[in-house]
Amino acid sequence: MRILVLSDIHANLTALEAVLATAGTVDAVWCLGDIVGYGPDPNQCIEMIQSLPKLSCILGNHDAAALGQIALESFNQEAQQSIRWLRSELTYANRGFLESLPDKLVTGDVTLAHGSPRNPVWEYLLDPFTAAENFDSFDTLFCFVGHTHLPLAYIFRDDGQVTRESLDGDAPLYLTARTILNPGSTGQPRDHDPRAAYAIFDDEQHTWQPCRVVYDVRSVQRRIFSAGLPERHAMRLLQGW
Ligand code: ZN
Helix, strand or coil, rough: CCECCCCCCCCCCCHHHHHHHHHHHCEEEECCCCCCCCCCCCHHHHHHHCCCCCCEECCCCCHHHHCCCHHHCCHHHHHHHHHHHHHHHHHHHHHHHHHCCEEEEECCEEEEEECCCCCCCCCCCCCCHHHHHHHHHCCCCCEEEECCCEEEEEECCCCCCCCEEEECCCCEEEEECCCCEEEEECCCCCCCCCCEEEEEEEECCCCCCCCEECCHHHHHHHHHHHHHHCCHHHHHHHHHH
């Protein structure tokens, strides 16, 4: 199966549409959480994701915050402002969709978790040491995560060491060991590349293809401004941080 893996859409419909348009025909879509938060299109993004065939989707910390499952105080001031706006915007049906999402999911050889398999909604896998501690927290060959907005892989080597590989090119990765993979962020990249990120996973060949696509950042910025959302959330889209 050719599977589209995407994460951290963050209510950016323009980026999501660009990803869906360039990903081509896929057999399934796996979404690793944070459909909402920061961006101006929360309802449209939830509706678009829900409409995709063979969807597996899990809950992110911003999705949980939208539902009131996480206290506002645990976010910075600007994030609090956008979460308040988000709570007032979400339709009843779309709230219901977010409420239905599990925080962890196993599908075939892969565990899906937003942050980490050990602490699915919250933990950031930013270094190989933290990643190494997480290999005991899933039983499958692979684990796919989002949350850091950085496309990368943590590979469990034969000698027991875990290495971190940045996936900033477009070379495919052939998965020959247990690996934790992150497709990067569709709607708010933070690796200084403003293009929307996603990956194509082949669950038979065990290949992971990192992908990027240019989208119209300016139009998203205009919607952020007109919604009265924090300016910083618009500015960072242009540089991808
Ligand atoms: Zn996120």
